[in-house]
Each structure stands twice: as structure tokens, then as C-alpha cells.
Amino acid sequence: MDHFLYRHGELYAEDVAVSEIAAEVGTPFYCYSTATLERHFRLFDEALDGMEHLVCYAMKAASNQAILKTLAALGAGMDVVSGGEYARAIAAGVPGDRIVFSGVGKTADEIRATLKGGIRQFNVESEPEMEVINAVALELGVVAPITVRVNPDVDAKTHAKIATGKSENKFGIPISRAKEVYAHAASLPGLKVIGIDVHIGSQLTQLEPFKMAYEKVAALTEELRAEGHEIKRLDLGGGLGIPYTRSNDAPPLPVEYGQLIKDTLGHLNCEIEIEPGRLIAGNAGIMVSKVIYIKEGEDRSFMIIDGAMNDLIRPAMYEAHHDIIPVAEATPGVEKQQYDIVGPVCESGDTFAKERVMDPVGADDLIAFRSAGAYGAVMASEYNSRPLIPEVLVHGDQFAVIRRRPTLDEMINRDTIPEWL
The missing domain is CATH 2.40.37.10 (Lyase, Ornithine Decarboxylase; Chain A, domain 1)
Incomplete structure (x- = not known):
């Protein structure tokens, strides 16, 4: 609508x-319509009623500060993928503890600026990035909260240029290596592991790929907890599609997506983060x-x-x-x-x-x-x-x-x- x-x-x-x-x-x-922006944010927020959660708007969809302030006033967090997006979010009045930093190419300067300004977490995409975050955190005398983005090798059945969850995509760490990577993260004194991150693509029109990915995340959560890691937050990314034509079959509704999250992950008692962008804007x-x-x-x-x-x-x-x-x-x-x-x-x-x-x-x-x-x-x-x-x-x-x-x-x-x- x-x-x-x-x-x-x-x-x-x-x-x-x-x-x-x-x-x-x-x-x-x-x-842009304020009423539509607000309505679509509330659909996601209400879909996760009953679970501890934060809806982090994916700024890459539309990042004008007026849009950010509109959503932040409703309690939205922000998902950023560059130092520039972080600066925009801060300028729009979004507090650092509601900003998640994603993306495969974070630089030391970007990491330094966000640690100084405040950050909810880094979604770490590689072991070299993990080492840089640790070094910058130690330099500043702080501890950086992180999740590790795992690549579940799930075909999102979307356009090849916006798929992110298959093994050949550049994003995340293979889920098969997750336990090894989490063990390394736990050994680095500048990092605090708080959860798991996953995002499989954009403009998804079916729930099944989400279900497959989230079931893998649920199993990994249990395995990591058994090895002593505190997994208290699950960042599930975004990607739910919109109808670009008035004649095609409508993608799943946010309430259906929310129910899937509850069904696959609700038993873990984790705080849930989701990062919708396209469906909001x-x-x-x-x-x-x-x-x-x-x-x-x-x-x-x-x-x-x-x-x-x-x-x-x-x-x-x-x-x-x-x-x-x-x-x-x-x-x-x-x-x-x-x-x-x-x-x-x-x-x-x-x-x-x-x-x-x-x-x-x-x-x-x-x-x-x-x-x-x-x-x-x-x-x-x-x-x-x-x-x-x-x-x-x-x-x-x-x-x-x-x-x-x-x-x-x-x-x-x-x-x-x-x-x-």
C-alpha cells in the first residue's frame, strides 16, 4: 500500500x-510520502511483537536525513555500510547505540570514527577485518561489540546482482568455518562477541530461503553456546521484496515474515535485529x-x-x-x-x-x-x-x-x- x-x-x-x-x-x-514510510516501519515493528527486537532501517535504500529522522522518531535503528552513512545517521540524530555497521570493506578510519562516536555493533565480514577492528579498539582503549556474518550458502532466488547468501558471493564467512572463526574472535581482547549476523539478499519474494537460512542460524547458535560463546543477539538482515507491478503476485507480508522468525528462532531467547530497506522506502x-x-x-x-x-x-x-x-x-x-x-x-x-x-x-x-x-x-x-x-x-x-x-x-x-x- x-x-x-x-x-x-x-x-x-x-x-x-x-x-x-x-x-x-x-x-x-x-x-516521498511520510505516511507510507511510517506505515511500513510499523508493519515490521508490530510483526515482531512479543520478541525483544530492533528494526534497523537499511539506509542504502534511501538516506536523506529527513527520511532518517522520520523513521528514527518511531524508534528505528539504522543499518549503515559506510562511514558516510554513519555520519548521516548521527547528523539525523540517531544515537550510536542504535546504529549497526555492516559491509565487507570497512576501513580503519571508518572503524575508528564509529568507535569514537558510538556503535551498537559491527557485523564482521572477514577475519582480516576482525583483526583491524581489534587493533583499533585496543588503540582507543575500548571493546568493540561484534557479530560475525555467516554465509549460509542459501539461494535467495533473486536477481544475481543482489544475491548475497551463496557461497560464491563476497559476503560473510562460510558457515562451515563459523566455530573456528568465533573461537578466534573470542581470543582477541579488543572484541566482544554478542551474536550472529546473516543476510542472504534483496527483493526476496518467497519465505522459504529465509526459513532455510534461519534454521542454519538456529543450529549454529546452539553449537556456539555449547562451546561457551554468549550469543544473545541475532541480526537477520533484510531483503523482503515489494510488488513493483500491480498485477504480479504479492511478496510475503511483514507479519508472515515475523511469524517465520518466531517459529524458527523464538526458542533461542535472543534479541532480534532486522534490516529492512526496500520494503520501507x-x-x-x-x-x-x-x-x-x-x-x-x-x-x-x-x-x-x-x-x-x-x-x-x-x-x-x-x-x-x-x-x-x-x-x-x-x-x-x-x-x-x-x-x-x-x-x-x-x-x-x-x-x-x-x-x-x-x-x-x-x-x-x-x-x-x-x-x-x-x-x-x-x-x-x-x-x-x-x-x-x-x-x-x-x-x-x-x-x-x-x-x-x-x-x-x-x-x-x-x-x-x-x-x-
């Missing part, structure tokens, strides 16, 4: 007409663009828009589908048209959809890309010297620009010309 609905013949974001936002900020832009955002031209090709019509692959790269990078709708609702019964929907970047890859059948539009009409709140703005670039597009947050009948569009001069003036030129 989201809060982008037609009303009075045009698309609204909560109680604000999308066309009103476009008139003020220009196109293209991202628009994905359907909470749209990208709005304007049609520049309708170009008639030899065997097709091209809808050329002012949004491009640098603004929303998912279709070019992942062959991802986004429902695309007119902002002005079509007249009932109007004949649908077929378009190749493309942007202005000088690459054939700048294509959002081919042979898409939808309500007809013309030059200067607005269109909206649904389910664009996750991995949209955060993956945008300035390719072709196109400025990053604005982000807007709606709250009831109000909206605010939460990241403005830079001017061309601001973008260009970041370059520095050497003296010899």
Missing part, C-alpha cells in the same frame, strides 16, 4: 497534488518526470522524457520494472497506447521501458514512476553533466524540498583547474 492515489482526476501524494509540487520544484524530482517514493517529445519511429512510438538513467538507474542496471502512470488521470475508456519510454542521455541503455502499454500522454504531460523510493535517489549521478534531481517529502497537506537541485554553476564550479591551464 502507498499514499499516491488519483483524486479529482490527478495524482496526489497524500493530500498534495503532484502537479503542484512539479510547478514549484520543476522536473524530474523524487517525492520503495513504495513510499515516486519519481516524477515530464514528457519532452513523442517521437514516431518506423515501428514504434518513443516517449522521450526529461528523467534519465542517471536519475533512476534501476531499469538500466537491473532490467528493473517500474509501473509508469500519467499524473493527470486518463479519461475513462480512452484507448491505451504503446511506447518505448526513454531519457535524453546519449546511450541506448537510457531506456526505462519497451513496448509499455499505458494511458496516452503528450508533450509537457507529467508521468510518475511508482515504487521508486528505494535505490533511486541514492544511486543517482551527474552523468552527462545533469544535476542531481530534487527530493521532496510530503506530510499530509504539506511538502518540503529535502534536497534541492543544484544549479549548473554549482555543479561545474566544483571542478578545480590546475595552475598550468
Whole structure:
């Protein structure tokens, strides 16, 4: 469910007409719904009622500080994967003891900054990383709380570029070596082992891969406890998918996911952490663009828009589908048209959809890309010297620009010309 609905013949974001936002900020832009963000967080939080838990929002999905503050006000923790994301979370007012640091390439400088600023735990991905965390902790005179990320060799049945739980993926330590690695961690004086971490991928649409991974984690918990390790926290990652089309089968609901966690891990009396990102932010955002031209090709019509692959790269990078709708609702019964929907970047890859059948539009009409709140703005670039597009947050009948569009001069003036030129 989201809060982008037609009303009075045009698309609204909560109680604000999308066309009103476009008139003020220009196109293209991202628009997020506070009500949808809050609703989706609460679905996860309520799904784990009865268990000690923390829902840590995976910031890589959408990391604007306004989004972070919205979720933090509800009690969310944050899952970060870089020093920059950690700094964003702190700037948004999230306390360090609600921030989990994941990722395979943590540097000594990042580790040092987070230990100084406060951290809930590091999810350790390798033995060399473990050694560096230990050294930095000893240097600072502190003890670093860690979990070890185990790779359960479970096929998440998702896109190859976002699968993380198979043996050939770069993430985690093989679960077959977990006891050896935990024994080594326990010998390092700068570390405090507090739990186990697992994450098998993103955009999962079935519960069975989660079940297989969590059953392996449950067995490992019992084995590690038998060897004297205090395993009090299980970080289960995220990955639950969203429906990118209104016609396909819906992925499992958070309440079903929560029940699976209770069924497979509830007997262990561990604190549970989950790290949803896409399901919280994905359907909470749209990208709005304007049609520049309708170009008639030899065997097709091209809808050329002012949004491009640098603004929303998912279709070019992942062959991802986004429902695309007119902002002005079509007249009932109007004949649908077929378009190749493309942007202005000088690459054939700048294509959002081919042979898409939808309500007809013309030059200067607005269109909206649904389910664009996750991995949209955060993956945008300035390719072709196109400025990053604005982000807007709606709250009831109000909206605010939460990241403005830079001017061309601001973008260009970041370059520095050497003296010899």
C-alpha cells in the first residue's frame, strides 16, 4: 500500500497534488510520502511483537536525513555500510547505540570514527577485518561489540546482482568455518562477541530461503553456546521484496515474515535485529518526470522524457520494472497506447521501458514512476553533466524540498583547474 492515489482526476501524494509540487520544484524530482514510510516501519515493528527486537532501517535504500529522522522518531535503528552513512545517521540524530555497521570493506578510519562516536555493533565480514577492528579498539582503549556474518550458502532466488547468501558471493564467512572463526574472535581482547549476523539478499519474494537460512542460524547458535560463546543477539538482515507491478503476485507480508522468525528462532531467547530497506522506502517514493517529445519511429512510438538513467538507474542496471502512470488521470475508456519510454542521455541503455502499454500522454504531460523510493535517489549521478534531481517529502497537506537541485554553476564550479591551464 502507498499514499499516491488519483483524486479529482490527478495524482496526489497524500493530500498534495503532484502537479503542484512539479510547478514549484520543476522536473524530474523524487517525492516521498511520510505516511507510507511510517506505515511500513510499523508493519515490521508490530510483526515482531512479543520478541525483544530492533528494526534497523537499511539506509542504502534511501538516506536523506529527513527520511532518517522520520523513521528514527518511531524508534528505528539504522543499518549503515559506510562511514558516510554513519555520519548521516548521527547528523539525523540517531544515537550510536542504535546504529549497526555492516559491509565487507570497512576501513580503519571508518572503524575508528564509529568507535569514537558510538556503535551498537559491527557485523564482521572477514577475519582480516576482525583483526583491524581489534587493533583499533585496543588503540582507543575500548571493546568493540561484534557479530560475525555467516554465509549460509542459501539461494535467495533473486536477481544475481543482489544475491548475497551463496557461497560464491563476497559476503560473510562460510558457515562451515563459523566455530573456528568465533573461537578466534573470542581470543582477541579488543572484541566482544554478542551474536550472529546473516543476510542472504534483496527483493526476496518467497519465505522459504529465509526459513532455510534461519534454521542454519538456529543450529549454529546452539553449537556456539555449547562451546561457551554468549550469543544473545541475532541480526537477520533484510531483503523482503515489494510488488513493483500491480498485477504480479504479492511478496510475503511483514507479519508472515515475523511469524517465520518466531517459529524458527523464538526458542533461542535472543534479541532480534532486522534490516529492512526496500520494503520501507520503495513504495513510499515516486519519481516524477515530464514528457519532452513523442517521437514516431518506423515501428514504434518513443516517449522521450526529461528523467534519465542517471536519475533512476534501476531499469538500466537491473532490467528493473517500474509501473509508469500519467499524473493527470486518463479519461475513462480512452484507448491505451504503446511506447518505448526513454531519457535524453546519449546511450541506448537510457531506456526505462519497451513496448509499455499505458494511458496516452503528450508533450509537457507529467508521468510518475511508482515504487521508486528505494535505490533511486541514492544511486543517482551527474552523468552527462545533469544535476542531481530534487527530493521532496510530503506530510499530509504539506511538502518540503529535502534536497534541492543544484544549479549548473554549482555543479561545474566544483571542478578545480590546475595552475598550468
